[in-house]
Amino acid sequence: xxxxxxxxxxxxxxxxxxxxxxxxxxxxxxxxxGTRWIAYxxxxxxxxGAAVITFATMDGQVVLTFSNMYVDDVFGDFLKLAxxxxxxxxxxxxxxxxxxxxxxxxxxxxxxLFATLGMMVMISANHFxxxxxxxxxxxxxxxxxxxxxxxxxxxxxxxMKYFVLGALASGLLLYGMSMIYGATGSLEIxxxxxxxxxxxxxxxxxxxxxxxxxxxxxxxxxxxxxxMWIPDVYHGAPTAVxxxxxAAPKLAAFAMTMRLLVGGLFAEAxxxxxxxxILSVLSIALGNLAAIAQSNIKRMLAYSAISHMGFMLLGxxxxxxxxxxxxxxxxxxxxxxxxxxxxxxxxxxxxMVLLMSRAxxxxxxxxxxxxLNKRSPWFxxxxxxxxxxxxxVPFFIGFFAKFSVLQAVVAAGTIVSWYIWVAVFAVFFSLVxxxxxxxxxxxMYFDEPTDHSPVSPPMDVRVxxxxxxxxxxxxxxxxxxxxxxxxxxxxxxx
Amino acid sequence: MTDYPLLSIAIWLPIVGGLxxxxxxxxxxxxTARAIALAASILGFLVTLPLYAGxxxxxxxxxxxxxxxxIRRFNVNYYLGVDxxxxxxxxxxxxxxxxxxxxxxxxxxxKVAQYMAAFLIMSGLMNGIFSSLDALLFYVxxxxxxxxLYLVIGVWGGPNxxxxxxxxxxxxxxxxxxxxxxxxxxFMESGGSFSILDWHNAKIPIGAQxxxxxxxxxxxxxxxxMWPVHTWLPDAHVEAPTGGSVVLxxxxxxxxxxxxxxxxxxxxxxxxxxxxxxxIGLSLIAVVYIGxxxxxxxxMKKLIAYSSISHMGFVTLGxxxxxxxxxxxxxxxxxxHGFVSGAMFLCVGVMYDRMHSRQIADYGxxxxxxxxxxxxxxxxxxxxxxxxxxxxxxxxxxxxLGAIKYNFWVGFAATTTLILGAAYTLWMYxxxxxxxxxxxxxxELQDINAREFLFLAILALCVLGMGLxxxxxxxxxxxxxxxxxxxxxxxxx
Numbered sequence: 001x002x003x004x005x006x007x008x009x010x011x012x013x014x015x016x017x018x019x020x021x022x023x024x025x026x027x028x029x030x031x032x033x034g035t036r037w038i039a040y041x042x043x044x045x046x047x048x049g050a051a052v053i054t055f056a057t058m059d060g061q062v063v064l065t066f067s068n069m070y071v072d073d074v075f076g077d078f079l080k081l082a083x084x085x086x087x088x089x090x091x092x093x094x095x096x097x098x099x100x101x102x103x104x105x106x107x108x109x110x111x112x113l114f115a116t117l118g119m120m121v122m123i124s125a126n127h128f129x130x131x132x133x134x135x136x137x138x139x140x141x142x143x144x145x146x147x148x149x150x151x152x153x154x155x156x157x158x159x160m161k162y163f164v165l166g167a168l169a170s171g172l173l174l175y176g177m178s179m180i181y182g183a184t185g186s187l188e189i190x191x192x193x194x195x196x197x198x199x200x201x202x203x204x205x206x207x208x209x210x211x212x213x214x215x216x217x218x219x220x221x222x223x224x225x226x227x228m229w230i231p232d233v234y235h236g237a238p239t240a241v242x243x244x245x246x247a248a249p250k251l252a253a254f255a256m257t258m259r260l261l262v263g264g265l266f267a268e269a270x271x272x273x274x275x276x277x278i279l280s281v282l283s284i285a286l287g288n289l290a291a292i293a294q295s296n297i298k299r300m301l302a303y304s305a306i307s308h309m310g311f312m313l314l315g316x317x318x319x320x321x322x323x324x325x326x327x328x329x330x331x332x333x334x335x336x337x338x339x340x341x342x343x344x345x346x347x348x349x350x351x352m353v354l355l356m357s358r359a360x361x362x363x364x365x366x367x368x369x370x371x372l373n374k375r376s377p378w379f380x381x382x383x384x385x386x387x388x389x390x391x392x393v394p395f396f397i398g399f400f401a402k403f404s405v406l407q408a409v410v411a412a413g414t415i416v417s418w419y420i421w422v423a424v425f426a427v428f429f430s431l432v433x434x435x436x437x438x439x440x441x442x443x444m445y446f447d448e449p450t451d452h453s454p455v456s457p458p459m460d461v462r463v464x465x466x467x468x469x470x471x472x473x474x475x476x477x478x479x480x481x482x483x484x485x486x487x488x489x490x491x492x493x494x
Numbered sequence: 495m496t497d498y499p500l501l502s503i504a505i506w507l508p509i510v511g512g513l514x515x516x517x518x519x520x521x522x523x524x525x526t527a528r529a530i531a532l533a534a535s536i537l538g539f540l541v542t543l544p545l546y547a548g549x550x551x552x553x554x555x556x557x558x559x560x561x562x563x564x565i566r567r568f569n570v571n572y573y574l575g576v577d578x579x580x581x582x583x584x585x586x587x588x589x590x591x592x593x594x595x596x597x598x599x600x601x602x603x604x605k606v607a608q609y610m611a612a613f614l615i616m617s618g619l620m621n622g623i624f625s626s627l628d629a630l631l632f633y634v635x636x637x638x639x640x641x642x643l644y645l646v647i648g649v650w651g652g653p654n655x656x657x658x659x660x661x662x663x664x665x666x667x668x669x670x671x672x673x674x675x676x677x678x679x680x681f682m683e684s685g686g687s688f689s690i691l692d693w694h695n696a697k698i699p700i701g702a703q704x705x706x707x708x709x710x711x712x713x714x715x716x717x718x719x720m721w722p723v724h725t726w727l728p729d730a731h732v733e734a735p736t737g738g739s740v741v742l743x744x745x746x747x748x749x750x751x752x753x754x755x756x757x758x759x760x761x762x763x764x765x766x767x768x769x770x771x772x773x774i775g776l777s778l779i780a781v782v783y784i785g786x787x788x789x790x791x792x793x794m795k796k797l798i799a800y801s802s803i804s805h806m807g808f809v810t811l812g813x814x815x816x817x818x819x820x821x822x823x824x825x826x827x828x829x830x831h832g833f834v835s836g837a838m839f840l841c842v843g844v845m846y847d848r849m850h851s852r853q854i855a856d857y858g859x860x861x862x863x864x865x866x867x868x869x870x871x872x873x874x875x876x877x878x879x880x881x882x883x884x885x886x887x888x889x890x891x892x893x894x895l896g897a898i899k900y901n902f903w904v905g906f907a908a909t910t911t912l913i914l915g916a917a918y919t920l921w922m923y924x925x926x927x928x929x930x931x932x933x934x935x936x937x938e939l940q941d942i943n944a945r946e947f948l949f950l951a952i953l954a955l956c957v958l959g960m961g962l963x964x965x966x967x968x969x970x971x972x973x974x975x976x977x978x979x980x981x982x983x984x985x986x987x
Contacts, residue, residue, distance in 0.1 A: 373605075373608075388641060393637055393638065393640065394634035394635075394637050394638050395634060400565075406674065406675070407678050407681070410675065410681075411678075411682055413679070414682045414683070420679065423675050424675055427671040428671070430671060434664065435660070438644075439660075441645075442656055442659070442660065445645060446649060446655065446659070480567060483567045484567055
């Protein structure tokens, strides 16, 4: 038997993170109590190192390795860089929170690294099994992280719910993959695409499999009707973990969607686009309506996440119009731009929840934000920027995200006119959404504080939150570079 | 023409000034904040003066044009310029900002820096709206300007401020989101350009024109505000602090009307002509019906708010009779309304600061204790009811003439405003100012101080000056208005 040594070079960053995760595990084991900072700094150093490696090995080519199971391209590299940044920021925001609750264990950082590795594998997968592998690595790490606060019934319940539903979704995804394997005879994404182009696949089996695939993806993205876990898990998990779930995995889920649907099943785009369109419209409506009724900010942001993911899918659903693939690049890059900017906003919003929380006090209720402008004008301004950005008000980046997706939808609408009405619908629900974001601003600025304790986060959180808020404003004034970067990454990879 | 990017300076100077004011932080530094705000607003006004001085009145072309790529991916440009229609609004806006800063000088004692900064930033954004020639840039300024006003109403407003602020924001957001869809559609149809001037020449079929016109109508009608989407305005006015009311009446209301001239008429001229009956109908309802509504108000600010809606009905009427008299009259009316309604709200603010009441019934005989103030208030009340020799007369008269040219009965209906306007304004004036001193609070009133005298006197000069010598205002408009009307008459089909 011929054994070929694969080319490890394209996966250098993954291997590095893998090794470092083991190092963190061992270092934490041997370091005594009170030296948790070793694990923390090693983890952050790993992320920085991985970023350097990814950046250094980026050459603009599409390189396949491990018998075509793995791909290294600009699209993946770009998302990975965003991913490292998101995880790094998550850990900075989350650390004081976990410390104050005596939850800062080596496992937290270890699991974060393994989850990161899982996401990296998902982003770079060129094979159904690789995707599944990455997804499970991510999910299992997340289940454990949600349950980290083991004395809390709420956390445990959330973890259980997440685990059961997540396992079900993984099953659906796997089932869909097996069907597609049956139809096309391959598990490799590019081979599946090839088989579809040659029209050799069994159509009914294929579409059947696709439905399951989309259901699995929808669960991971958390869009209606597969959204049930989102509010409960976001609410139940320790806030630092909520932040982790709410930010970086959205990038990985987006990458998975792109690899599976666009990379593999592009020939069937008109089929899955209809499914995505329904998911998207339902998510935008339900997410925004349900968010209004929330009094807990974590739940509110959870429903807002649902609506944002719906909006992002709108971009993916506008790629191929009446058989015309002309718009695809524009539409997909708008969705990618949306995903990246959403992660940036999500980091800032949950980061603010963490920043407001103290030992023994969870700033979970909307009421806790009353009169923040009196207590800390600077952070109130940052939160206001985030809220207006999420509501899609310019000059903030959230507006340009909505703008670019709507632009893609309206572009499709010039050929098939009902797309225009979808855009009108989406816009209408953005308006509904604006209400609950405005309510947070109202609480911070118009109401008197009930809690007068000073807001005094550690210096690193202070700096990062300011940078995060200003980035949302600054990128809003100069959105062109990030937009072009997304378009470029897709252009060089698909 | 000068080489300086005057429009950019007019936009960004107040915004940077506003951020500087914000940086002074807490109320301990309030005097510094006030000083910086005053300096920034005066500088902001001064830099707009060369715009007028250097303006070439012989052409309808855009002037002081600045063009730089902004978002290349969507061919969005940082594209600024003014013509005879927009020029005066940039000046008016920068001028009103100075007045607002002076008017809030001692009145605002809480979060001074944030208050001043909000108005300065708003001023910059408004200048951006009036001078944008790129539709997305326009839209961005248009929406961004909601934020400061939302905060101003919500933070420094009256007891029901939260309701008013959110209503204001959501109402105007409804309109502007539909506008976004319309802009995106035009972007696609025009082959990938966001330039408003390109759109003016784009051929669009009548069906699409009608939809576009309606989308624009929703967006701008809310802002004007036209009947029946006007209900946010009285709430916002009543709850807003004086400065907020002034900016709302003097500038924000002009955005909607300006949108009609910049977008609806030139981009969808055929639809505009086809739907002019609807527009004139809505305008007349605003003029007549809202006039009656104003008559029965017991709250002074509410009364002036309704009178604003009625006056803005005049503006939209002037646009849709499609003749130069009507259109120029409408533009003059917009500027004049900026001075007069601003002054009216300031007058109410002066009384409110002393009495903490806006109810007409709480006043009576103010002239006995505040004679100087009563004289100013008289002038502005007269201007509000359209007395000749005040600025209020010029615009109304031109619009009425234009309307009579278009159709006698339309003109006739519009003329009722002269009676209604006089009725509600002067009746209010009579009840508040004349008569015997009504109660002990009125008896204790102090007449206006030097600061109040200053801003009322400046506005009085503007009102009188514009009424007696409107030529500088109409002069710059001729070329642009005639060009626009030719364009609308020619149609696009």
